Amino acid sequence: MIDTADHDGIIVLTLRHGPVNALDLxxxxxxxxALADAADSRGVVLTGSGRTFSAGVDLKRIVEGGPRYVEAFLPALHRATLALFGHPKPVVAALNGHALAGGCVLAAACDLRLMCGGTIxxxxxxxxxxxxxxxxxxxxxxxxxxxDTMVLGAGRRTPEEAVPIGLVHEIVEPDRLLPAALRRTEELCSAPPEVYALSxxxxxxxxxxxxxxAAPLEDPEVATVWSAExxxxxxxxYLSSLRRT
Known part of the structure; x- marks a missing residue:
């Protein structure tokens, strides 16, 4: 589900979960x-397998699982997002393709984002x-x-369109994505770990x-909507429309 590789103390976590690395429970x-296991590393690179970083939440599981599944899924999404966002070491996203919806959120939770293609x-x-x-x-x-535009417009951006708003920091060729991500992580590791974590x-x-x-006020309403028939x-x-395209 998540492959782990050590590159001179920098841990590369590769999402390997189905064809589009959909986010499920x-x-x-x-x-x-996986992030806890990387606590003693110098830094982390998060990437995906295949042509997609992550296409977001596995909506089919949401539909099939119903309210009981949503009840477990949304807290897991909350914890995963904050675990990535709050990891004390440098975390660089190597976006190997589409990063959509929840996949975009995971990318945003990283310190830097490199992208080689697809949309976000x-x-x-x-x-x-x-x-x-x-x-x-x-x-x-x-x-x-x-x-505001990203949420209400519900659209996708190319890497070139994502750079001006800070969603992507560097565009690289596909065969240079991992080396570039490791290089950027290495640069971030030049700061003393305790100083980086405090910053x-x-x-x-x-x-x-x-x-x-806000979470105690808003997330119960969010869960109610996600669970509704x-x-x-x-x-x-929506899933049917995706299959037709």
Missing amino acids: ELLTALPE GLTELAAGVPFPTACLEVMRHAVGPAL KRQLHRPVLRRIAA RTARILRG
Whole structure:
């Protein structure tokens, strides 16, 4: 589900979960565990297998699992997002292809994002589901004022379009993606680990405060919508439209 490789103390985590690395309960449970196992590393690179970093939430599982599955899934998404965002060591995303919806959120939770192709963006509103608080606030930290358009427009951006808003930091050729990500991680590792960790905590503190304040108020409503039969009908239609394209 997540392959681990050690490159001179930098751990490369590769999502290897189906053809598009869709986010389900099992993958989101495995990610914090993999990050915990990398606690003693100098840094982390997060990438995907195949041509897709992650196409986002496995919506078919949401439909088939119903409210009971959603009840377990949304907290797992919350924990995985914050585990990645809060990892004290340098974390670089090597986006090997599409990074959509939840996949875009995971990318945004990393310190730097390199991309070699595909598209990146938030498609939740097109699918008919709202954002959990942690996902929304991590995205706000990454792209600032551009978040309104990304959320309400529910569109995709090319790597070239994502650079001006800070969603992608560097565009590289596919065969140079991993070496470039390792190089950028190595650069971040030049700071003393305790200084880097403290600096991240300082930068992230406003985000975590907003999440702590808003999540208890908003996430129950988010869960209600995700669990609703009306949402399941919308998702079935959305999935059918994807199969026709």
